[in-house]
Amino acid sequence: MxxxxxxxxxxxxxxxxxxxxxxxxxxxxxxxxxxxxxTSLILPHLGSFGDDWAAQLALIDHLARHRNIHADSSGVRRFDLLQQAVRRAGPHKVLFGSDGPWLHPGLELHKIQLLGLPPADAALITGGNFLRLARLA
Structure with a gap:
């Protein structure tokens, strides 16, 4: 810590x-x-659906510093912030989210694929982290 x-x-x-x-x-x-x-917290939209760059950037710092804070990737418009969240906090702190049907799940999944992560890290984001936090794995 x-x-x-x-x-x-x-x-x-x-x-x-x-x-x-x-x-x-x-x-x-x-x-x-x-x-x-x-208690583990999963904050949706990297902390702000309203495209509040400052709020999302601030959340990345909390992701990196607090072991019980996680975020999902749904609706994150600034790809650089999603990259930074994974780079600074690690793939074990980010969960795939789509907000479907409002946001197309395929588009949201493509953002995760564009991160270019090793398969094991991508697997954490696209399901492994949820399974771990829900104590299903």
């Missing part, structure tokens, strides 16, 4: 966590984001 994640994990639940969020302490997620909590 990185030092920043360890600091976050020891922060009192009632206080704001500057390493996780700039939102006030009343926002309920900082407790869940703490790496010491056994």
């Amino acid at each position: 990185r030092a920043s994640a360890a600091k976050c994990a020891t922060r009192p639940a009632s206080s704001a966590c500057p390493c996780c969020t700039t939102r006030p302490a009343r926002w309920p997620w900082p407790n869940c984001w703490r790496s010491s909590i056994p």
